[in-house]
Amino acid sequence: MSKKRTINRMFIYSICMLMLISLLSGCTQELTTPSIGGYTEGVYQVEGKGFGGPILVEVTFSETEITDIEIISHSETAGLGDAAFDRIKGQVLAGQTLAVDVVSGATASSKGLLETLEDAVNKAGGDVEALKANTFKRPGEGVVEKLETDVVVIGAGASGVSAAIAAADEGAKVIILEKTAVIGGASNLSWAGKFYNSSVAVENGLVIDQEKEISDWIEDNHWRVDASVIRKYVTESGKVYDWLKDKGYVTQFLNFSGEQMHALPAYDTREATLREMLADSVEKQGGKVITETTAQQLITNSDGEVIGVVAEKADGTRLEITAKSVVMATGGYAANAEMVKEYFGFEGVNGGLGQNVGEGIKMAWEAGARVPDNIGGQMLHQTLARATTKLKTQYDSFEASYPLMLTYLPNFINVGTSGARFRDEAATLKAVAAANTSAFHGSHHYVIISQTQLNTLMAEGMAGVKAPSLPGMPPEFYADFREKFTLENPWINADEVFDSMVENGHGFKGNTLEELAIAAGMDVAVFVDTVRNYEEATSTGVDMEFGKSPDYLLPLGEGPYYAIIAEVNNLGSIGGIIVNRNFQVLNDERVPIKGLYAVGVEAAGVLYNDTYVGNGVGIGYAFTSGRLGGEYAAISALKKE
DSSP: OOHHHHHHHHHHHHHHHHHHHHHHHHHHHHHSOOOOOOOOOEEEEEEEEOSSSEEEEEEEEOSSSEEEEEEEEOOOOTTTHHHHHHHHHHHHHHHTOSOOOOOTTOHHHHHHHHHHHHHHHHHTTOOHHHHHHSOOOOTTTTOEEEEEEEEEEEOOBHHHHHHHHHHHHTTOOEEEEOSSSOSBGGGGTOOEEEOTTOHHHHHTTOOOOHHHHHHHHHHHTTTOSOHHHHHHHHHHHHHHHHHHHHHTOOOEEEEETTEEEEEOSOGGGHHHHHHHHHIIIIITTTOEEEOSEEEEEEEEOTTSOEEEEEEEETTSOEEEEEEEEEEEOOOOSTTOHHHHHHHHOOOSEEOSOTTOOSHHHHHHHHTTBOOOTTTTOEEEEEEEETTHHHHTTTSOHHHHTHHHHHTTOTTSEEEOTTSOBOSOGGGGGSHHHHHHHHHTTOSEEEEEEEHHHHHHHHHHGGGGGTOSSSOOOOHHHHGGGGGGOSSSSOOTTHHHHHHHHHHTTSEEEESSHHHHHHHHTOOHHHHHHHHHHHHHHHHHSOOTTTOOOGGGOOOOOSSOEEEEEEEEEEEEEOOSSOBOTTOEEEBTTSOEEEEEEEOGGGGOGGGOSSSOOOSSHHHHHHHHHHHHHHHHHHHHHHHTO
């Protein structure tokens, strides 16, 4: 071989090696985690939006990392939103990453904090995308833990806790799973429950004819209900009151216009009481209370029987739990906007718990549970003013609640988005009537108020506009301004508050009726005609459209005019799983699926034709179905031994 040919081959070889090195170098750069750091050192204060309102955060940066995150203020749910903040803070600081999973049950709170931290990183000159690419590996990922028990309960709200305790009382070993860090679910937010003919009701001289109650209930729902489950609740719930009392969960009896209502214990004591009840029963029997763990799939055998559940802990550990009975108590799907819209056509506010997104119902369906014919029912129960949250950052709570209070008074014109009246405004005096009449006509409605009426409110308070009573808001809505919450208290700064409402985009204003209609997107002719007819009714005392009492026919007066955006609060979905009187889940042939039970709101669809209309039934049924369902699940499980 000639020397020239050898040099050429060496040259070609060298070129190839250079190209290969260059190629490998390029690949290496593409696979390397983006550089983190490059911050402008300092402390940055940023504001974001959480589930309950604004989040104010201070983030400290060195030149190379995020060194501290301090939550200055927030309005998130105690024990849930703030717990989510703590976990996310820990993961962001430990991993120097924004690729953090949202916390189950606190999705909006989690997303709000992460978006707020993104703003802080941008202010500090950091690379948000690099932080998102720097993934955080949870310590339990890839780990599988296997457990065995008699009964597993999924969900630790009122129904789930009751089921777990009742099952343990029967001698079963129980594992109860809760996706959040909080025990108690919606019962921690609720006001009162209905326990028919409880011992305390009888002692106070209020006894209900149970047979008439059952008969009227069935007829009111057009007979499209499971009468046996209704009978079970009405006849057994009184005993559950005494059972809860014996366990230490003491309620206070109220004669609520002839209804047997039982106010739940003080808000700040409820979770601790339920935890103590679980410790005295479930844990004493050798069972477990496992929080921050989300059920993902029911385990079935070749015969279609449910024999356990797969779940994931917060650290990524996979739990595989085998059980003889499984009780679903996962709280429904009201926080899943897509499901609510699909099954009910409702696009209002989720006022319930953010963790209730429907995975429990879907797991049951996948295991063979029948989809109810009446699926879609919701617990529409309150009216909200969109303006309230933002106004509370600008005014004291009483002043910020001016628009909200007017949505509960019958003296003001209520119109739909077209500008037409849609009801006798006296419906606002009853929460369920107010909510459902509004929701039937869309996602929101408008409450109209004039400057004349505002002037009266500023001078004389609600008494001046002839309010028949204080607005019927839930007690928690006015708890922090109870002393000011009177009919005679003047509405100081009302005109300023309503102008702020408009500036914040949560209401509309017009110097004339036509201007208001245009600003709010109403049909001008429809709205003007509506007001003309209403004003005629106020002068004659006869409401030809809806028959409103002349006591509530308040003249509108002079402008400017305001439109308050009023929305309906959905406290929870009703139904999704069909059960029999023993709370066994039924399949497409309406035959029980062996090993599977359901309690609480997911099993409440059999009580109603389409929509919840009860007062205290939600909580009363949660505790009652939980206790009974847990007993049946345990008895069945122990027979299999």
